[in-house]
Amino acid sequence: MARIKVDEVEKENSLDKVEQILQGAMQEFLKNGYAGTSMDKVAVAAGVSKATVYSHFQDKEGLFKVLVEKLAGKKFNSIFGTQPPEGDPTIVLRQLATKALELMAIDQEHSALMRVIIGESGRFPELAQICVRAMIKPVVETLTQYLASHPELKINDPEALARILVGSLVHFHIVQDVLHGKDILPMESDRLINTMTNLIINNAQASS
Amino acid sequence: MARIKVDEVEKENSLDKVEQILQGAMQEFLKNGYAGTSMDKVAVAAGVSKATVYSHFQDKEGLFKVLVEKLAGKKFNSIFGTQPPEGDPTIVLRQLATKALELMAIDQEHSALMRVIIGESGRFPELAQICVRAMIKPVVETLTQYLASHPELKINDPEALARILVGSLVHFHIVQDVLHGKDILPMESDRLINTMTNLIINNAQASS
DNA sequence: GTCTATAAAGGGATAGAC
DNA sequence: GTCTATCCCTTTATAGAC
Numbered sequence: 322m323a324r325i326k327v328d329e330v331e332k333e334n335s336l337d338k339v340e341q342i343l344q345g346a347m348q349e350f351l352k353n354g355y356a357g358t359s360m361d362k363v364a365v366a367a368g369v370s371k372a373t374v375y376s377h378f379q380d381k382e383g384l385f386k387v388l389v390e391k392l393a394g395k396k397f398n399s400i401f402g403t404q405p406p407e408g409d410p411t412i413v414l415r416q417l418a419t420k421a422l423e424l425m426a427i428d429q430e431h432s433a434l435m436r437v438i439i440g441e442s443g444r445f446p447e448l449a450q451i452c453v454r455a456m457i458k459p460v461v462e463t464l465t466q467y468l469a470s471h472p473e474l475k476i477n478d479p480e481a482l483a484r485i486l487v488g489s490l491v492h493f494h495i496v497q498d499v500l501h502g503k504d505i506l507p508m509e510s511d512r513l514i515n516t517m518t519n520l521i522i523n524n525a526q527a528s529s
Numbered sequence: 530m531a532r533i534k535v536d537e538v539e540k541e542n543s544l545d546k547v548e549q550i551l552q553g554a555m556q557e558f559l560k561n562g563y564a565g566t567s568m569d570k571v572a573v574a575a576g577v578s579k580a581t582v583y584s585h586f587q588d589k590e591g592l593f594k595v596l597v598e599k600l601a602g603k604k605f606n607s608i609f610g611t612q613p614p615e616g617d618p619t620i621v622l623r624q625l626a627t628k629a630l631e632l633m634a635i636d637q638e639h640s641a642l643m644r645v646i647i648g649e650s651g652r653f654p655e656l657a658q659i660c661v662r663a664m665i666k667p668v669v670e671t672l673t674q675y676l677a678s679h680p681e682l683k684i685n686d687p688e689a690l691a692r693i694l695v696g697s698l699v700h701f702h703i704v705q706d707v708l709h710g711k712d713i714l715p716m717e718s719d720r721l722i723n724t725m726t727n728l729i730i731n732n733a734q735a736s737s
Numbered sequence: 738g739t740c741t742a743t744a745a746a747g748g749g750a751t752a753g754a755c
Numbered sequence: 756g757t758c759t760a761t762c763c764c765t766t767t768a769t770a771g772a773c
Binding site for chain 1: 560561562563564565641643644645646647648649650651652654657658660661662665666669685686688689690692693695696697698699700701703704707708709710712713714716720721723724725727728729730731732734735736
Binding site: 359361372375380 | 766769770
């Protein structure tokens with residue numbers, strides 16, 4: 322009986338210690354980057370002692386890698402989580418772009434993850450590649466498939482167009498949100514999306 | 530006479546101490562980021578003592594800010610250094626895009642600067658904004674002007690299109706070079722550039 | 738398994754000699 | 756103006772108590 326009670330108390334604020342540590346590590350690494358984060362801060366944020374952190378993870382680098390890989394895996398599935406939708410391609414593309422920009426703009430965690438991945442891509446090249454594989458490649462491939470499956474759009478190189486579209490959206494997000502450029506280069510998302518959509522419509526029209 | 534000799538010796542490997550320190554600081558900050566760089570390493574890389582660094586710059590943060598502002602100012606003028614060229618717009622645009630991708634791919638310093646600016650944009654938001662103002666805004670504005678001055682391209686929103694084009698190119702660079710994604714998402718620059726160019730040509734054709 | 742305490746090294750910043 | 760030597764704090768990582 323007493324044992325069950327203890328388990329319940331321990332589960333009150335967290336799952337197991339590993340999850341608890343990862344939670345604290347996420348908070349700190351996303352806020353301060355790799356070099357800017359100390360294992361002390363991680364331990365405090367996780368609500369455990371530093372020794373406990375080291376008993377579950379080999380060292381700071383190991384903890385960082387496990388965390389980033391986990392986050393990278395989680396961050397896909399938000400926009401294309403459901404299978405690519407159906408209907409008039411120009412409407413669908415507009416919806417996808419709108420949703421992508423909205424999600425990126427709202428999700429502070431996403432901005433922080435981009436900062437960390439790009440910021441540490443010199444020191445941790447394999448980690449950067451994992452993120453390309455887990456976050457960018459699936460989006461580009463899904464969009465490529467979608468574009469290729471609509472012959473009425475008359476697209477010569479669906480993959481290249483997919484990269485143009487994804488690149489435009491992600492770069493817009495980087496400038497406006499990650500780099501705090503909203504006031505310096507102000508622009509409504511709709512102008513970007515309308516122009517993107519018109520390019521595709523006019524491309525289909527001119528190619529026919 | 531002796532005085533002149535000393536001056537000559539001092540100028541042999543460097544300009545004044547300030548420039549020497551900035552050179553060492555650049556090497557270290559671009560390689561390791563802000564938190565990952567120690568003032569000891571900067572002093573060694575600059576070939577001076579740590580006290581000398583502190584005699585010319587207030588503290589680590591001050592040195593970092595001066596350096597990044599200087600680099601940001603320098604990095605424009607490489608692609609659009611000369612005024613926007615003249616001739617058939619689709620050829621000019623292709624040339625600009627090719628040159629931009631080439632320069633970014635070759636220039637390791639540019640990749641490193643992107644890592645640092647984006648990586649530290651949470652800790653140094655004003656610095657990120659300075660870089661937007663100095664590096665991105667002039668490019669977008671120059672390109673916007675160029676697009677707007679060619680009515681035969683039938684562009685509704687030149688600024689939005691400029692951001693799409695710049696965004697596509699910069700994001701391509703980030704994925705291929707900064708994030709080491711060449712092998713994971715391989716693509717020839719020419720495919721991107723051809724697709725971009727065709728979009729603009731077909732847009733002009735369909736709008737007329 | 739988890740904590741407290743501590744060892745060992747590194748980092749920001751300065752005092753004082755020259 | 757520049758250097759050496761040093762202060763003091765933080766950081767990584769672990770040993771040992773419980």
